[in-house]
Amino acid sequence: MIKKAGACLLFLDYDGTLVGIKPRPQDARPSKRTKSLVRSLNKNPRIYPVLVSGRPILHLMDFFKGTPVKELCMVGSHGAEIKLKDRKPQIIEAAKKQMGQIAEIKDKIKDMLKQKECFYIEDKTVSVALHYRNCDKKELPLLERVSKFISEATRSGGLDVIEGKKVIEVKASKIDKGMAIQVMERKLFPDGGQINICIGDDVTDEHMFLKNPRGINIKVSQSSSNAQYYLNTISEVQRFLSIINREVR
Ligand SMILES: [Mg+2]
Numbered sequence: 050m051i052k053k054a055g056a057c058l059l060f061l062d063y064d065g066t067l068v069g070i071k072p073r074p075q076d077a078r079p080s081k082r083t084k085s086l087v088r089s090l091n092k093n094p095r096i097y098p099v100l101v102s103g104r105p106i107l108h109l110m111d112f113f114k115g116t117p118v119k120e121l122c123m124v125g126s127h128g129a130e131i132k133l134k135d136r137k138p139q140i141i142e143a144a145k146k147q148m149g150q151i152a153e154i155k156d157k158i159k160d161m162l163k164q165k166e167c168f169y170i171e172d173k174t175v176s177v178a179l180h181y182r183n184c185d186k187k188e189l190p191l192l193e194r195v196s197k198f199i200s201e202a203t204r205s206g207g208l209d210v211i212e213g214k215k216v217i218e219v220k221a222s223k224i225d226k227g228m229a230i231q232v233m234e235r236k237l238f239p240d241g242g243q244i245n246i247c248i249g250d251d252v253t254d255e256h257m258f259l260k261n262p263r264g265i266n267i268k269v270s271q272s273s274s275n276a277q278y279y280l281n282t283i284s285e286v287q288r289f290l291s292i293i294n295r296e297v298r
Pocket residue numbers: 062063064065066249250251
């Protein structure tokens with residue numbers, strides 16, 4: 050199936066798929082091996098890798114410095130930003146409208162969690178993420194208060210709350226990785242002819258899988274998923290990518 054397609058559009062989630070989850074998100078940098086794998090996939094004339102992440106594109110660009118990063122395609126901030134080869138990152142129109150509301154929520158959360166170092170607030174401009182994987186049980190009541198505030202502040206619509214692995218994130222609604230991969234697909238392959246492969250480990254990746262019914266979807270974990278295939282670990286993902294890179298020429 051992969052070999053028969055004219056080209057392979059490869060959507061790769063970052064955290065938990067290409068690199069291991071770290072206590073602090075800024076520490077989850079790609080290894081030399083990961084960078085060189087992405088570089089060589091990108092050099093393959095029949096493979097079009099696209100890094101897809103909840104992170105802002107600027108973080109990904111920093112992580113992949115020297116790959117060379119300007120040649121990479123990326124989707125960031127859960128689909129609110131895209132970057133094409135040799136282009137600067139862009140915020141998509143639908144996301145711009147919600148940015149003010151998200152900034153207000155972020156300021157209020159910062160206020161509520163003052164001096165609580167176990168929480169980490171990640172400002173992604175078009176979304177805000179509250180990480181609590183370093184917190185112990187005694188912070189749970191505070192987390193509940195913040196979580197209640199978030200659900201009240203987002204009740205009026207236009208914003209979504211995503212609960213991931215020890216993280217709560219607020220982002221513009223209707224914008225997700227699935228929508229972004231469709232935008233990418235139209236830009237890179239307006240006439241079709243490619244096969245899409247989506248690989249991801251978390252709930253937000255399910256949006257990609259749902260928008261890729263004719264392609265190949267791979268979940269990196271054993272939790273139930275809309276994907277047809279499973280890989281267990283990041284090193285299995287790397288092995289799979291190396292095989293594709295060798296076989297599709
Ligand atoms: Mg992930």
